[in-house]
Amino acid sequence: MKREKSIHKGVGHLLFAALALALPVAVAAGPSGQALSFTCAGCHGTDGSSVGPSMPAIAGMDPEVFVDAMQAYRQDERNATIMNRIAKAYTDEQLKEMAWFFASQRLRLFPQTYDAALAEQGARLHDEYCEKCHEKGGQPGDAGTLAGQWMPYLHFTMEDFLNGKRTWPRKMKRKVDAAIEASGDTAIPALVNYYGSQQ
Structure with a gap:
């Protein structure tokens, strides 16, 4: 009986030691x-x-x-x-x-109401001024995601850039200025509608 108790005690100590060793590793790993x-x-x-x-x-x-x-x-x-x-x-x-x-997550796009004429104009502006950095019509990449992005978000973000509340990425201001010079006040709405039209 004593031997059996001793074995149980030994196993208990081993389990406790294993748990004590594993715990810091689990804590160090942190949440996924x-x-x-x-x-x-x-x-x-x-x-x-x-x-x-x-x-x-x-x-x-x-x-x-x-x-x-x-x-x-x-x-x-x-x-x-x-x-x-x-x-x-x-x-x-x-x-x-x-x-x-x-x-690693797949981007799910949701339908948005957009102006087809503005989207067509935006497609031309994108090809000329934006495609070099925002490849494949603004698909997810190392310059962010524009294609299918929510239009109100794009509108607010461009306002931040234009109002000086957000720092322009390298070359972006020059390209946006050129697009505005070419199409006036409709340039930004046209680009926003183009990106929003990609559903």
């Missing part, structure tokens, strides 16, 4: 990118395909674009309503985990 992304679901959808027209879809986003955006929010270098506070809660490693999760 998917688990971290749950905090984004209210605005950007559970898979990054936003259903709110003023919130950008981030599914399929290039991981570096995601991390750069979040770091800019964290450092108050990008105009935001709430994102700058949210971004401050994450480490660089957590941002990378989230970035890879969203990059």
Whole structure:
């Protein structure tokens, strides 16, 4: 009987030791990118395909674009309503985990009402001024996602650039200025309608 108790005790100690060794590894690993992304679901959808027209879809986003955006929010270098506070809660490693999760998600597009004539004009403007950076009509890539993106979000974002609330990426201001010079006040609405027409 004593021997049996001793064996049970020994096994119990072994199990406890194994658990004690495994616990720091589990804690060090932290939550997965998917688990971290749950905090984004209210605005950007559970898979990054936003259903709110003023919130950008981030599914399929290039991981570096995601991390750069979040770091800019964290450092108050990008105009935001709430994102700058949210971004401050994450480490660089957590941002990378989230970035890879969203990059692995398939972008789901939702129907939007758009002006066909403006969209046609926007397609021409895109080909001439935007395609070099925003390839394949603005499909997800290392310059972000424009094709199928929510039109109100695109409109608000362009207003931020034009009003100086957001820093222009390299070469973008020159290209946008050229598009506006070519088409006047209809240039931005035309581009927004073109991207929104890709459903």
